[in-house]
Amino acid sequence: MKTNRFWAWLTFALGAAYFIVPLLATFEFSLRMRRGTYSFDAYASVFADPYFVSSFGYSVVIGLVTIVVGVLVVVPAVYFVRLRMPWLRPFMEFITLLPLVIPALVLVYGYIRLYNSSSIIPFTGSALGTDILLTGAYVTLALPYMYRAVDNGMRTIDIGTLTEAAQIMGANQAQIIGRIILPNILVAILSGAFLTFAIVIGEFTIASLLNRPAFGPYLVGIGTNRAYEPAALAIISFIITWGAMGMINVLGRFAPRTSARTD
């Protein structure tokens, strides 16, 4: 048994080294910009770059719109399918698996062919149209995660009983969704939202093929032109991802309380 624990610790230590060393190395690299001494010059250079601010801001806005649209598309559908149309469930599960099966690169190829400026819905004909298309693409990318988060959230609360109780009290359908169901699955929705944000914020493929000034294409541009800023940006990206995942973890602790609350 003692040897068993030794191997366990050794495996863990080797795994930990593989994951921690690149982070340390990246951080060390990001400090090397000034010759002969460590400094935060690379970070200062990144934050002073107007393109960093504008591309990051653009991706944040697209990310937030993606979350709102995703919630509006997913929540009512999951609610009504669970409540009244359970026969649609396999179909919904199939749809939400598709974005994992069809690579994003193939989807965006399809969008460009289908929604070009000479088509019936010329999304790519204008900047605003392309932004809408990009948002739609991101909602699609996040669909599997948003659906699963919302579906799990609704599983833990008894939506049938909640809905009947609200109807007896005289609530209409909008009030039921807005004031009964939504607050009860808020933690689940926020988990889906943070995961969506983590996926969207640095996305490269779709944004670059649609020619939008997003954070992902900006990163690639910096990668080909600069030496130390990419390392600083990798550290910044890691902190953003960590923040989003950390929020999901913190929210997870509130989840059981939500399901038990009956007030």
Place this chain on the structure above:
Amino acid sequence: MTNTASPRRIPWDALAVAPFIIFAVMFLFLPTLGIIGAAFTDRAGSFTFDNIFGLFTDQILAAYWISIRISGASAFFGALIGLAIVLAIIRGRLPAPLRSAVMTFSGVASNFAGVPLAFAFIATLGRLGLVTIVLKFLGLDIYRSGFNLLSFWGLTLTYLYFQIPLMMLTIAPAVDGLKKEWNEAAQMLGASQFQFWRYVGLPILWPSFLGTLSLLFANAFGAIATAWALTGSNLNIVTVLLYNQIRGDALQNPGLGAALALGMIVITSLANVIYLVVAARAERWMK
């Protein structure tokens, strides 16, 4: 209220599900069908198999093959190493707080992909990376002994950074499902640890392992951002080839581009079908 409701009731059900269906049709079904259609259409607009046959050139087959090899290697090693770490943490009885910390980190690392991941590995194992310099200081010049980050093994090593955590997150519930009583029962019947794993543990984990393996394969096969940021357009993998095709018609034949995309869908679909079939079998053991 119930008497008056029926005739003028708003069809909420249909209204609520409609956006979801419309969304799926606009952003999933039509674009995919468009690609499939274009793969079987020639320039004049009539039906043809030429685009599919056109895939069988050295350049395109090589691109598919490198993609399959990188995805296969990163999925295989990712699954193996991920399983080993999960077994070490759960079965090796490492402290419980460590487990939750590792799982949280896995959630972060499995999403830390794309361009920043490429930057991190350039800063680590690039020609000026910290590990490269430290190893050179210790007398091992990895670049002189043939290592290159912009190669098959370099890319595989980089992909492992999101493949291993993804494996850990997916396989952990299955490893949790291995009950302690099974091990005790086996021991009482006189089985060694090796026999327990050979005849009980691994056969139970096998479907989950195989299922996750195909999930990891599909995950790496569709990836492009990391490879693009790492190697530019130099590496001839199928995603980079398709990216160049979408950008500037690199194959000089739109139908061939669609066929290339269709080939990718077929390969990732196969991997996912294997995953679904095997995962359904694996779930029987969970109960």
